[in-house]
Amino acid sequence: MNVEELLRDALREQAAEQPPAGTGFAEWVLALRRRRRNRRLASVAAATAAVVAVAVAVPLLDSGKDDVRPSGVVEQQGVSAHPDQSPPRDLIAAGNTALAAYYIPNTVKRSATEAVYERTYWLLDSKTGRYVKAPQWSVVAVAPGLKTAAVLEKSLPASRIGLLDLTTGEVKRWIEVDHGVAGLEFSRDGRKLVATTYSDNPDLQVKPKGSDSWMGKQPSSRTGFYVFDVASGKGSWSEVKLGGGKSDRMSLDFINSRQDFALSRDGRYVWAGNPMGEIGKQFWDLTGASVPVPDNEKYLDWSVEALDSPSGRLVAGGFAGKKWHTSSYVVDSATGAKTEMRGQQLLAWVDDRTLVAWDIGKGANESEYHQRLVLVTIGSDKEVPLSGFRKDSGTNPDNGSGRWEPVFAER
Amino acid sequence: MNAEGLESFRDFVDSRSSALLKTAVLLCGGDRHAGEDLLQNALVKAAGRWQRIDEPEAYVRRILYRQQVSRWRLKWHRREVSVAEPPEAGAGTDAASAAELRLVMRAALSRLTARQRTVLVLRYFEDLPEADVARLLGCSVGTVRSTTHRSLARLRVLAPELAALGLAEVERQPSRDYSPVEVRP
Numbered sequence: 001m002n003v004e005e006l007l008r009d010a011l012r013e014q015a016a017e018q019p020p021a022g023t024g025f026a027e028w029v030l031a032l033r034r035r036r037r038n039r040r041l042a043s044v045a046a047a048t049a050a051v052v053a054v055a056v057a058v059p060l061l062d063s064g065k066d067d068v069r070p071s072g073v074v075e076q077q078g079v080s081a082h083p084d085q086s087p088p089r090d091l092i093a094a095g096n097t098a099l100a101a102y103y104i105p106n107t108v109k110r111s112a113t114e115a116v117y118e119r120t121y122w123l124l125d126s127k128t129g130r131y132v133k134a135p136q137w138s139v140v141a142v143a144p145g146l147k148t149a150a151v152l153e154k155s156l157p158a159s160r161i162g163l164l165d166l167t168t169g170e171v172k173r174w175i176e177v178d179h180g181v182a183g184l185e186f187s188r189d190g191r192k193l194v195a196t197t198y199s200d201n202p203d204l205q206v207k208p209k210g211s212d213s214w215m216g217k218q219p220s221s222r223t224g225f226y227v228f229d230v231a232s233g234k235g236s237w238s239e240v241k242l243g244g245g246k247s248d249r250m251s252l253d254f255i256n257s258r259q260d261f262a263l264s265r266d267g268r269y270v271w272a273g274n275p276m277g278e279i280g281k282q283f284w285d286l287t288g289a290s291v292p293v294p295d296n297e298k299y300l301d302w303s304v305e306a307l308d309s310p311s312g313r314l315v316a317g318g319f320a321g322k323k324w325h326t327s328s329y330v331v332d333s334a335t336g337a338k339t340e341m342r343g344q345q346l347l348a349w350v351d352d353r354t355l356v357a358w359d360i361g362k363g364a365n366e367s368e369y370h371q372r373l374v375l376v377t378i379g380s381d382k383e384v385p386l387s388g389f390r391k392d393s394g395t396n397p398d399n400g401s402g403r404w405e406p407v408f409a410e411r
Numbered sequence: 412m413n414a415e416g417l418e419s420f421r422d423f424v425d426s427r428s429s430a431l432l433k434t435a436v437l438l439c440g441g442d443r444h445a446g447e448d449l450l451q452n453a454l455v456k457a458a459g460r461w462q463r464i465d466e467p468e469a470y471v472r473r474i475l476y477r478q479q480v481s482r483w484r485l486k487w488h489r490r491e492v493s494v495a496e497p498p499e500a501g502a503g504t505d506a507a508s509a510a511e512l513r514l515v516m517r518a519a520l521s522r523l524t525a526r527q528r529t530v531l532v533l534r535y536f537e538d539l540p541e542a543d544v545a546r547l548l549g550c551s552v553g554t555v556r557s558t559t560h561r562s563l564a565r566l567r568v569l570a571p572e573l574a575a576l577g578l579a580e581v582e583r584q585p586s587r588d589y590s591p592v593e594v595r596p
Binding site: 002003004006009011021025026027028029030036208209210211212215218219241257258273276280302318319322 | 413414417420421424425426427428429430431432433434436437441443446447450451454455458459460462463464465466467468469470472473474477509512513514516517520531532535536543546547549563566567573576
């Protein structure tokens with residue numbers, strides 16, 4: 001026997017001797033969390049009281065219940081809604097924001113312990129205003145204007161990026177890459193494209209021993225990003241280690257197996273979510289050097305699809321309601337002040353007051369996943385349905401028929 | 412966390428906490444109470460970000476490793492771990508049964524630094540290849556190899572009873588890591 005074998009045996013024996021975690025462990029943890037949060041809130045309140053001598057009125061959450069404006073106010077110019085269609089067949093749009101594409105996800109099992117999360121896309125045909133299946137692509141990002149999409153072929157990470165002409169359905173240009181790409185995102189003005197590179201397919205799913213559910217393979221294989229000039233197809237690659245920098249120190253940062261980069265509002269920085277970090281995100285300059293979070297982006301939340309409003313004054317925030325009473329926050333990007341509004345999940349801004357969101361219908365007490373696209377407006381209690389309801393797919397909302405995921409772009 | 416998140420959190424804890432607790436206890440050198448504290452803190456942190464996490468198990472495991480290292484850095488004073496049968500100093504390898512050697516090994520493991528023990532638990536309990544440990548800990552394969560090398564050497568110093576055991580593969584290769592060695596308080 002060598003020392004490795006003994007070590008292995010000793011560790012396994014010690015692990016096997018451990019009695020199971022007590023029943024009610026989850027409740028214990030949740031109770032501890034509540035206590036800590038209350039303590040933190042109390043200490044923040046005490047600190048605030050000590051510093052602020054003048055009472056400051058807390059802004060009341062604006063639920064819109066007293067909104068007396070005519071319903072026409074929330075009905076945007078140029079709304080194209082199809083509340084009878086799910087998934088949609090015909091153009092869904094509001095103002096300058098259009099549903100440019102959608103995809104149907106499916107977890108395809110490869111073996112008992114490995115699967116791949118795949119997407120099948122439908123792209124808007126701007127001539128007919130209908131969505132057309134495009135099964136050849138695994139990732140699609142649509143540029144503002146709905147004329148160009150960046151696409152990746154089925155095998156990820158991909159060795160080339162296609163620039164697809166959405167009016168003809170033809171790839172205008174292929175950009176060859178040395179580092180495999182699996183994520184794509186255009187800048188706000190559509191002139192730049194950030195491509196996230198991975199050494200392995202970030203959509204690989206594994207089933208850990210003793211678990212019934214699939215989860216992304218860890219650790220993430222993300223390696224860095226390219227920033228391309230869309231007009232010329234030229235770009236350079238920057239390495240980003242899992243710890244966020246270029247160094248090889250022993251860091252213990254965590255990112256999801258797919259954690260794509262995006263460009264900041266002004267296109268000066270690249271950023272990505274960092275679920276373990278205290279502020280939940282990291283920023284880099286275009287060469288991959290880590291930079292502090294810009295002041296106007298500090299409330300940006302990567303897990304909320306809508307991100308920041310067209311003017312940058314507001315940021316879409318998380319869920320604010322309780323199960324059947326859905327609502328979301330929008331956050332003032334300068335002060336952090338929160339306002340509550342309708343919508344279960346904020347998906348895309350139409351203008352500085354209006355967003356497209358998922359929401360459940362009234363009396364939809366059978367499932368939180370029975371949602372439809374709606375138009376919601378800050379300060380208003382009204383919702384304008386844009387699509388039909390997505391079907392619930394049991395315990396795994398990412399898998400199964402009837403589920404579809406929207407891709408929005410400026411039209 | 413909304414109701415759906417709470418439900419999925421409870422499901423996760425009910426189904427995975429026993430397995431996670433095993434790892435947590437090993438990371439704490441066999442201290443069950445410290446392992447429970449470690450896991451509990453990791454789950455409290457995870458609960459705060461539950462609906463942003465795609466891979467909860469990997470996330471919680473990462474917090475376990477990170478917290479363990481942080482506690483170390485804060486010079487967190489760990490309780491002395493008692494083993495079922497404290498090894499007798501100088502006991503000859505010949506006379507020691509495999510079971511006794513495992514107890515000796517446990518006692519030695521509990522005296523390693525958190526970082527050394529974390530690398531050994533990942534390599535020999537989780538059975539992760541060096542490259543995966545390196546990616547998980549955000550360091551190079553060379554650092555994992557040298558830390559493993561040094562940790563095994565340290566085990567031999569702490570437990571002379573292990574001297575007669577054969578060398579591990581990693582011990583046959585020279586260590587090239589010159590980073591400072593952590594010293595226990």
